[in-house]
Amino acid sequence: MSKFFAMDGYGVYLWPSFALGIGVIVLNVILALRSLAAAKLEARRRLEMRS
């Protein structure tokens, strides 16, 4: 197991690289969902104000 994490001594570069990639993947889903939720909220408020 520790051999797997050591990655031939390249683990110190490899794991941050994967963390960055996966982090950007997760972050973009969160940002997109938050943007959609905010847009829905804005639209609801506007509709309420009109009615």
Place this chain on the structure above:
Amino acid sequence: MNWTWFHRLGSPPHVYGFAERWAPWIGGVAALAIVVALYGGLVLAPEDYQQKDAFRMVYVHAPSAWLSLMAYSTMAVAAAVGLIWRMKVAHSAAAACAPIGAWFTVAALGTGMLWGKPMWGTYWVWDPRLTSELLLLFLYIGYMGLRAAIEDPQKADKASAVFAIVGVVNVPIIKFSVNWWNSLHQEATVMRMGKPTMNGDMLWPLLLMFVGFSLYFAAVVLIRLRAELLRRERSASWVREAVA
């Protein structure tokens, strides 16, 4: 030829409904592909005879770089469609691509730097490939800044579309920079003329990762497109049903 599908693409409620239905499915398949490809790349693939285990960084670096270019190309095509056919949905789709592309350009640059240090002995060189990819990040930031700076949506659409289309010239420059100039960056191993120069055991997780990243991009664009459409179509009657 039947052009109904194309005309439907111009209808915000139709596109909103399509995005709502399909994004979870496309996103689910993307997640599955990425997880399997990660296992294949990190565990199953044999180590490289030259780069040893460091080569495994290709499984996150190359798909990020691919997505950064695909997002820009999609953005430029959508912007062109928006300009030519005056399609608001297309401008919204272009706007939805930009933040995702910018983030994956950051990922491509960051993972590339982490790969460069052990292989080249440096995090950064002003090499054609690295410099043109950095320029791509500035193009994304410029595009988003331009849209944010112009209040009138129609003027913002036009100006940002022209900006996106002019900037697309950088995409082939990035792709072929390693062939046209002397570069520290290695040449293409998969997306090249002829067969990939990679062993099958190493290749399938990479190809699966490309598929996963592409589907992931589609899913996130669809979510962002819904948000863009809601903001743009604020006074349209379909919005009431959409947010009910």
